[in-house]
Amino acid sequence: MAEIALIVSATSLAVLVWLALGFARLRSSLKDPVAAVAPLLEEKHRAMLTDLHIGLTQQGDRLGRHLTDSSERLSAKIDQRLDQIAGKVDERLDEGFKKTNETFVNVMQRLATIDEAQKKIETLTGSVMSLQELLGDKRSRGAFGEVQLEALVRNVLPPAAFELQYTLSNGMRVDCALRLPPPTGLVTVDSKFPLENYHRMFDREADQVERAFAQKQFKADIRKHVDDIARKYIIAGETSDGAVMFVPAEAVFAEIHAYHPEVVEYAIGRRVWIVSPTTLMAVLNTARAVLKDVETRRHIHIIQEELGKLGVDFQRFDERMKKLADHIRQAHQDAEDVQVSSRKISQRFQQIEAAEIEEKPPANVVRLEPDRK
The missing domain is CATH 1.20.5 (Single alpha-helices involved in coiled-coils or other helix-helix interfaces)
Structure with a gap:
């Protein structure tokens, strides 16, 4: 608004200056002849200036009102637009805050x-x-193998089928003894864990010579364990002719059977079977099946006696069932006879109701024949 008023004022001033210059030029050109009409011209001039001032004032008022209306409409539109933008911004902020919260x-x-x-x-x-x-400790490894062996045996076999830390007649104590039926008899199971040289075989910091030496020592350890088990835990007349060497690590067992078959053959020759936790489970399940079969054979006469009793009871049940069937059949026949009698009685009652009874003459009445002519 201030700028518009300034423009209008500058325009009015320029018009006044222009009129003053024109009047001065006109006055200088006329000089004395015009002096007579100078008051008139001055009055005209003042009237024109007054009109011009009034016109400019009115124009300025109209422009001011127009600018005020335009400014108000523009302000209203701007406010409306700002409200819309603010609403969208709030909506976007809410969505962004929600997504940010979910992300958080x-x-x-x-x-x-x-x-x-x-x-x-x-x-x-x-x-x-x-x-x-x-x-890392040898005794700790032994204890670890014994605990694992005990857990496997307890989970598969009944308590009467094994004994832990069993002492033989030669004074040697084996980790576990399995009591199997004849002719197998007592089977000894001992845990061995040859881990030191096994680790040296796969040590990345060791050179080829050291690994080869560790492999040689590993096989020697296995052979020594096999010899100890065969010498200590296989006793003629007391135990079975073979024993079991339990290796509690599947990786060690796989190494022995995959890359050292001569050691496995040596163990078999000494009647020692090398097993891992997985293969020991198979051995124990087989032993459990054998024990179950022996118990079944031991009680076969009881089973036969009970089956005989069951057969007698079933024969008695069959006879009673036949008698019951005969009674049911007779009852069915009697029911049919009663139904026939009932049907006849019903028909007779119907005839009586319909007066369809035939009249029969008394027995002492003699009918006379009509005379014939």
Whole structure:
């Protein structure tokens, strides 16, 4: 508004200056002749200036009102547009905040999952370190193998079929003795864990010579364990003619059977069978099946006696069933006879109601024949 008023004022001033200059030129050209009409011209001039001033004032008022109306309409449109923009901005902000909140919740859940996994990894790392420390000692490895052997045997066989830390007649104590029926008899199972040289065989920091030497020592360890088991735990007349060497690590067992068949053949020659946790489960399941078959054979006479009793009871049941069938058949026949009698009685009642009874003459009345002419 201030700029518009300034423009109008400048325009009015320019018109006044232009009129003043024109009047001056006209006055200088006329000089004395015009002096007589100077008051008239001056009056005309003042009237024109007054009219011009009034016209400019009215024009300025109209322009001011128009600009005010335009400014108000423009302000209203701007306010409306700003309200729309603000609404959309608020809506976008709400959506963005909602999505950000959902993303934050998902991130927190993922972080919680990662934190839980990290704790499990730390626990597992500690367990692995503890297991490495446990397996690093020879006596600890032996205890680990005995515990694993005990768990496998207890899960498969009944308590009467085995004994842990069994002492033989020669004073030797075996980890586990399986009591199987004749002719197998007592089967000894001992746990061995040849782990030191096995680790040296796969040590990346060792050279080829050291690995070859470790492999040689590994086979020597297996042979020594086989000899110890065959010498200590196979006793003629007391145990079976063979024993079981339990290796509690599947990797060690696989290494022996895959790359050292001569050691396996040597063990078989000494009547020692090398097993892992998996293969020992198969052996124990077979032993359980044998025990179950023996128990079944032992109680076969009881089973036969019970089957005989069951046969007698079934024969008695068959006879009683036949009698019951005869009674049911007779009852059915009697029911049919009663139904026939009932039907006849019903028909007779119907005839009586319909007065269809035939008249019969008394027995002492004699009918006379009509005379014939």
